[in-house]
Amino acid sequence: MTGADPIVRFAGVSKTFVVGTGRSRREVTAVEDVTLDIRRGEIFGVIGYSGAGKSTLVRLINGLEPVTSGTVEVDGRRVDGRTEPQLASLRRDIGMIFQQFNLFTSRTVAGNVEYPLKRAGWPKERRRQRVAELLEFVGLSERARNYPEQLSGGQKQRVGIARALASNPKLLLADESTSALDPETTQEVLQVLQRVNRELGITIVLITHEMEVVRAIADRVAVMENGRVVEHGSTAEVFSRPSTQTARRFVSSVMHTEPGPDEVERLRRTHHGRLVSVDVRDDTDIGGILSDGVTRGVRFTIAFGGISVLQEQSFGALTFELQGADDAVDQVVAELARVTTVREVAA
DSSP states (O other), X not given: OOOSSEEEEEEEEEEEEXXXXXXXOEEEEEEEEEEEEEETTOEEEEEOOTTSSHHHHHHHHTTSSOOSEEEEEETTEEOTTOOHHHHHHHHTTEEEEOTTOOOOTTSOHHHHHHHHHHHTTOOHHHHHHHHHHXXXXXXXXXXXXXXXXXXXXXXXXXXXXXXXXXXXXXXXXXXXXTTTSOHHHHHHHHHHHHHHHHHHOOEEEEEESOHHHHHHHOSEEEEEETTEEEEEEEHHHHHXXXXXXXXXXXXXXXHOOSOOHHHHHHHHHHOOSEEEEEEEETTOOHHXXXXXXXXXXOEEEEEEEXXXXXXXXXXXXXXXXXXXXXXXXXXXXXXXXHHSOEEEOOO
16 A cells, blocks of 8 residues: 655755866766655656666665765655765665676575575574575575576566565665566566565665556656656656656657657548547547537548556547538637647648
8 A cells, every 4th residue: 555655755856976087077967956755655666768867866765876965865764964884774674676687696596585684694594484485475486596597587587576675675676677678577577576565565666768667567657857857746647648758758659649650651641631639538528529520510530549548547649530621620629629638640
């Protein structure tokens, strides 16, 4: 169950790096003025293209990078300004999984999962029990004595998840954790992460450049560009009503609800009326408007598009061919524009 209180809180956070030496020395801003709350118990996606600042943002959560300005809190405790011993204590409540797995090739699957417990001083028998529990949870009990080189990519990532869960964290950071995997294996790993969240109640921060990953499991999402959070909200809101060009590009990469240049050329060859793309949501009555248009002599045909359901909300886009007298078609388009977003399909 997602809690209303934040487990992670960014307040006016910026992070700059100094690069180069001598006259070429300059400051680069990786994260700029981010104010954002991540709620307890949710899966929160942070999405952006390469260089957007998302990986730096996640490293600020566990203090692997110090903030330049602003404050970061995790579970009510300040991260910024802490000493390494203080950060070590805080990090025990934070697990992390990585894109390239970061497994010890010289240790077995069980040995990799056991490693953080051994470092934390757990007694041997307790470690053995905990490792067995975790391997059963991620479905790798029979692989306990195998080495990483004997595993598939998905199995390696499940070992990484088990290791990250070893010390019973409250928060799990997943930095591009599916980027090295094929689509089918990605779905398997995402299902494990959903179980971690739903069954164990662990908050997950999911860093990715793949909108399909966000769509699959995230409750809410933040879109980053040039170090700033340019848009955030529930995943359904961002998919159905993207307010920035960056978000619209991500959504279109997954939804394919609007015709691209090749499709437009084909549509123009087969449809000779006026082509408009219309956003469709549960709260928009475009059917009534189109029906009224028919009574005024405007015929319509669905030429392209699709509707999806996410978080129990329907959304998508449809491209209509409208035919009839120019003034009647103009009226229908104007009425549609009053209730939703309408885009002319250029020739």
